[in-house]
Amino acid sequence: MLDPGFDKSYLDRGVRYLCGTDEAGRGPLAGPVVAAACILKPGVVIEGLDDSKKLTERKREKLFDVIKENCLTYGIALCKPTEIDEYNILNASLLAMKRAADSLSVKPDLILVDGNKARGFDSPAEAVVKGDGKSQSIAAASVLAKVTRDRLCSALDSLYPQYGFAKHKGYPTKDHMVAVYRYGPCPEHRTTFLSFLETKKDSLESALKELILNENK
DSSP states (O other): OOOTHHHHHHHHTTOSSEEEEEEEOSSOSBSOEEEEEEEEOTTOOOTTOOOGGGSOHHHHHHHHHHHHHTEEEEEEEEEOHHHHHHHOHHHHHHHHHHHHHHTOSSOOSEEEEESSOOOSOSSOEEEETTGGGTOHHHHHHHHHHHHHHHHHHHHHHHHOGGGOHHHHTTOOOHHHHHHHHHHOOOTTBOGGGOTHHHHTHHHHHHHHHHHHHHHTO
16 A cells, blocks of 8 residues: 555645546557546545556456545546547647546646656646655556546457457557457557557568468367
8 A cells, every 4th residue: 555645745735635647558559548637535545555557457446436435526538549649649648637637626736747747737737756656646546547448448349359459458469469460450549559560560470370370270
């Protein structure tokens, strides 16, 4: 569990509404980048809360509802693959976090942003490197963002079952890359993330031939 003292140090300095924000989905080949912003109730300590990447899917799903019950307000927003291609993934991530913060019903006094960049926000913002492992507020946002994105990818799986989105959540696994090589990209793929179709063409072709051979056995 995270040390609640990190966030408390800001509250003790007079920050009344402390917001944590984080994103999920910077690395995948497909799907949106999803961000969340969260202002926890003062004094709340959420048992088991941590960086979403350190938690099991089951634990994240459980915490998702606990976080919503223990915050003053939260917001979830995204940037679509076309926006990621247009703005690049860093700028799209920051834009998604801004959109999430803008949707809060309470205006934050300070926004803690996971990472080393904090720009474009309408409230004062401070970057916290590896903040999802330090701040309860950021960790809460990371869980909200991760669970939401995973659910979106599961929904994409029903639309595009040939890619296996429910399994890899859009990340560049071998199976995913071979599927893109085999079927071509779908509208949810990020065009600027598909250079592997050329740089790894030989290995993808070999893997595809092996896959087809196994399917025909």
